[in-house]
Amino acid sequence: MTASVDPIQLMKQEVAKAAAARVHSGSIVGLGSGSTAALMIQYLGDRLQSGELKDIKGVPTSFQSSVLAKQYGIPLVTLDEIEYIDIAIDGADEVDPQHNLIKGGGAAHTREKIVDALAKEFIVVVDSSKLVDRLGTTFKLPVEVIPMAITPVARAIEKLGGKPELRMGVKKAGPVITDQGNMVLDVKFDSIDNPAEMEKTINNIPGVLENGLFVGLTDLVLVGEVKDGQPIV
Ligand code: 5RP
Numbered sequence: 001m002t003a004s005v006d007p008i009q010l011m012k013q014e015v016a017k018a019a020a021a022r023v024h025s026g027s028i029v030g031l032g033s034g035s036t037a038a039l040m041i042q043y044l045g046d047r048l049q050s051g052e053l054k055d056i057k058g059v060p061t062s063f064q065s066s067v068l069a070k071q072y073g074i075p076l077v078t079l080d081e082i083e084y085i086d087i088a089i090d091g092a093d094e095v096d097p098q099h100n101l102i103k104g105g106g107a108a109h110t111r112e113k114i115v116d117a118l119a120k121e122f123i124v125v126v127d128s129s130k131l132v133d134r135l136g137t138t139f140k141l142p143v144e145v146i147p148m149a150i151t152p153v154a155r156a157i158e159k160l161g162g163k164p165e166l167r168m169g170v171k172k173a174g175p176v177i178t179d180q181g182n183m184v185l186d187v188k189f190d191s192i193d194n195p196a197e198m199e200k201t202i203n204n205i206p207g208v209l210e211n212g213l214f215v216g217l218t219d220l221v222l223v224g225e226v227k228d229g230q231p232i233v
Contacts (some may be wrong), residue, residue: 012035017040020046027057032089034105036127037065046072061115085120088115095124111180113210122217136188142167142211145185166183
């Protein structure tokens with residue numbers, strides 16, 4: 001019996017490999033978070049191991065990506081030790097036609113935005129299911145909130161027309177806690193017509209650390225698709 005391979009997983013593998021192939025020796029690389037970025041970190045590790053790639057340093061965007069980088073032999077640096085990031089590669093939850101993003105499905109958007117925004121080249125790796133005409137259609141907007149402010153922030157978001165939900169962890173035993181020790185509100189908006197304005201408006205609410213709108217940061221989107229049963233980028 002042949003095991004069936006999930007086409008989404010195949011697409012993720014292909015884009016992750018294509019993105020990892022764009023990293024040059026000597027580069028400082030922003031290491032994204034999520035399942036697609038995790039594959040990309042693994043492929044970078046493979047290239048280091050084979051000797052095809054040399055002397056790269058990684059800047060992790062989450063605890064998850066720092067653990068993976070260590071596992072695959074990628075030396076890490078902090079932002080205090082470097083002056084720039086050559087290339088950052090990260091996943092996304094939604095991508096609009098202008099290549100603005102919603103990120104934060106893994107609650108890592110605060111560190112991701114810091115690292116991705118510092119990169120000279122920011123590459124987004126997604127499968128085709130992430131492409132949308134308008135942000136907010138399929139995915140709720142993640143907002144990282146300092147715990148003491150969760151109630152006033154939720155009320156302020158409702159006044160903006162959003163429906164906030166506290167993100168709960170596995171088995172709903174308690175709220176998801178970010179790498180910074182904060183909580184996440186996932187906010188449903190009927191539509192996000194002006195992502196740039198919405199990004200600033202939400203970040204202006206006292207108690208909000210960062211939201212998952214990434215506007216005007218993306219340099220390249222690599223999209224995985226399945227054509228004639230084969231994954232392509
Ligand atoms: C984490 C993120 C991820 O990059 C995003 O959720 C995409 O993840 P995946 O590649 O698993 O679909 O923003 O905060």
